[in-house]
Amino acid sequence: MPEHIKKRLEEEIKQLEYELTTELPAEIKKAVALGDLSENAEYHMAKQRQEFVNARLGQLKKRMAELSLVNLANIPNDKVGFGSTVVVFDSSKDEELTYKLVTSEESDVAKGLISTTSPIGRSLVGREVGDIATVVTPSGKRELEILKLTTIHEAAE
Missing domain, CATH: 1.10.287.180 (Transcription elongation factor, GreA/GreB, N-terminal domain)
Incomplete structure (x- = not known):
């Protein structure tokens, strides 16, 4: 923690x-x-x-x-998980966005800190670079293509 x-x-x-x-x-x-x-x-x-x-x-x-x-050893090295920083391309907004997956206590969407339990966080967890995550939001479906991934393990190095 x-x-x-x-x-x-x-x-x-x-x-x-x-x-x-x-x-x-x-x-x-x-x-x-x-x-x-x-x-x-x-x-x-x-x-x-x-x-x-x-x-x-x-x-x-x-x-x-x-x-x-929470055991950091159980977080994968090659997939999105807690602590990962993810660069995605949002096709509905036609822009690149950067998110960091954090606990619900730390989340701050304006700063790009999203909870692993949020709709976007849930759709990204377990995905790899190149995957497309579909997120259902109140304004409709969004498709996020994962362009770059830095896991919590890589960030610690």
Whole structure:
């Protein structure tokens, strides 16, 4: 897992755990002191926030576990995969585009960083130079011909 993603996820987990163990119990305690809980908006909002924080913490911890299982040795040397930089020719736009396949946390389409789980990313994964990937987008089908490929292994050298 890229170190900056791990750090970002750990920071969010730490912040949410602090909120869950320190801030929210204090808010709930204050709201309970106001009396009748059936019509106590502060109490209900704090409890809803507590449920949200718990759910988000679960998601983040699961994602950390998933990312820690990524084994770079399993990423092929000659096909598009996580960490690959791909130059493609988009026949519908009649232009060359460069994409780098990254995790969903890093994706930024404006910078050419696309997630391996995005429609374009999914269509490119497992392809080789010369292959044509068909991508179904809301604006219709696009055909991307892979012109150049630099895998994560080549980039590390």
